[in-house]
Amino acid sequence: MAGNSDPLTPRAKIAVTAGKAVAAASRAAGRGSGSVIGGRVALKLDPDLLARLAQNLDVVLVSATNGKTTTTRLIAEALRAAGPVVSNALGANMPAGITSALAGSSDARYGVIEVDEKYLAGVARDTAPKCIALLNLSRDQLDRAAETRMLAEAWREGLAGSKAVIIANADDPLVVWAASSSPNVVWVAAGQMWKDDAWSCPSCGGVMQRPGDDWFCGECGFRRPTPSWALSGDHVLDPHGSAWPIHLQLPGRANKANAASSAAVAAVFGVPPQVALERMYQVQAVAGRYDVVQFQQRDLRLLLAKNPAGWLETFSLIDPPPTPVILSVNARGADGTDTSWLWDVDYTRLTGHPICVIGDRKLDLAVRLEVANQHFQVCENLDQAVQLCPPGRIEVIANYTAFQDLRRRVGN
Template identity: 30%
Template sequence: MSGLSGVSVPLGKAVRALSRLRGGGSAFPGLVVERIDPGFMARALRNLPHGVIVVSGTNGKTTTTKMVVELLEGQGLRVFTNRTGSNFTRGVAAALLGEVNWRGRLDADVAVLELDEAHAVHFVNLVPPNHCLLLNVLRDQLDRFGEIDKTTRLLEQIAVKTTGTVVLNREDPRVASIASSVRTASVAYFGLDESLRDTFPSDDDLRGATGTAPASSLPADVVLESVNSNTARFLMDGESSTVELSLRGVYNIFNAAAALAMARIILGGHANREALLRSLAAVEPAFGRGESLVVDGQPLELVLVKNPSGFRLGLKSFDAAGYATMIAINDNYADGRDMSWLWDVDFDSLKNGGVNMVSGVRAYDMALRLQYDDVAAREIDPDTGSALHTFIRSSAGQPKRIFCTYTAMLAIRRDLSRITDVKVVS
């Protein structure tokens, strides 16, 4: 134990309070405590009755983590999670500083942590998880992680460090293949009915690769059998259950199968099936992930897009008819610098109504991409603040939808908070 371990929590809490007063980043106090006391997280998270769960993968981590948390809370468990939206280890440390007492003790039954693929590897070397949920491997931010097989290896390292159960996506060949590397944990799966596989393409499906079919013969603990708008049917223990979800977007519905699988493993024979389904039905979108706000009496939806699969499913999930549309694309570090993936997205669904506004650092690249699909871009303004103002003014009286990359979403939410109620992420 570091000689500074006795003062790390009071110091970290003081930095956190000062940072919040000054409007600073939520992860900075975590960075401070990581530097002065590397053992802080391991001490705070040990001895939780139901252990530590890590959720990782390219797409859907935030919403899936939120679902797992609310499913477990609905069964009476006290859950710690990194609600700040920072999925680096420093974000976990910062969230812990807000929850532990002055002696560093965490009052919780279980920790459910969303972690970025690369940072999850650092975390599990410090805190081996009891369980992990690995969602998918897609071509996302490859300038950060390298080739897609490297991303698979990152997830594999998480699984290898897991001591209890590894939950894998049966339909993603790369994720399913991780099972062969697991030695000390058991393996479980979530999956799709055969009829839905075209709706949820893997990365290889998107690129026309062959020879990587999903391992459909693997038994899955939870199977998504059908989707109709926001209504989904799940198969568990040989029995089908239908749920009407508050979440919008088909991509969220497959993630719901993942969350159910993880929650059932944690709860074991104590799981109350009906309560699980009620909790699932009540889950609201995570910030920016199909989040619906109200501006001038009309709904305004924010849809986060990070890669071709996510953008394609977002366009498929939300009917463009009757909506004014804005697209905001940034290429900052948190977005990924390589935006060539935009050319793998089919924008035909926007042809009839066109796009009212294109914004962000890569606004002109996005407008060019739309032009190749014969989608009209009425206005282009790289500045998201002025673009948002113009978009709202020019589409008065219409429902609105904004597709945006991560940093564009943060900027847009900040600007929207000045004119409407926006949930604060702190």
């Protein structure tokens, strides 16, 4: 790690102070956390501020389509065993939000940073990370993210020759192709439930063969690398073949996979798997996700699902029928305005659940459920939907801005 001499120039200090003042004003006006606007102002005043703030930190970057906020939290908890951590825990994952987060801590040793997939190469250039975790790539925000292979190519070019240790999911062909340009990769068998973005070879365009859990391209020979870490049931297998139990308060197989990748990251910094995994138990909810809240004499569990891969994972962890399910979908800027992805989600998995539909795009979702032969009711808002459900547990699944709307309504 670099020495602890103050990396900030007078100009940088002014930028940090101005950014914090703007963020505080934004919070006082009730416009959210202020981290993004504060970071924008700070970067305007000193375009090199992110690099300056990162230079005294051992930095970990986490990027993926799904699971990056949760994995960032798990890694941050694990690394606290070795020293103070600064992290963009609330998910502001573009350069302005990241700059704001790092400006908030002066004594941290580690920076654990979630990065939007489209900004990964630039943030890696600025922060000189010691480690980068790449979890998965799948279709998301179709109006602005273009196709997944283009993202994988941007990663591959941006990370070529990187000095960072890349912790990469061996089960996602797009991630493997993106990471393969780097000289130092640690492969994790974290699994891949959603395969619909990985049927053609990212290297040559040939058809991928997928026998069992393996995959390879019959045309060019591009194939699944041998992992040194693996998720095996409720255990993480380390490179020595030892099995370490995973105890999480977060539900579902996807979070066990996130824990496996997080344990591999922690090991890069000398934190043993047992210590890392024990510390991950502290995480109960992540920015409201998985929280159970009381609302109108019901127990609502809040679940975030932003794209087809996320909905598939979420369906696998909800309580069995006849637990009621409320679905909420918006299509605002932060969600992506194209809702055609709804047709990629297998809603027949909800058969037997009473379903209520809310959100800006409830009618789009209603048409999709009609075609999937599901029984549902379209409601005006959360209050009406909850009133239609019997007392007890309700699973509430929402995409990004719909989830924020729900949290505001239930006071979470």
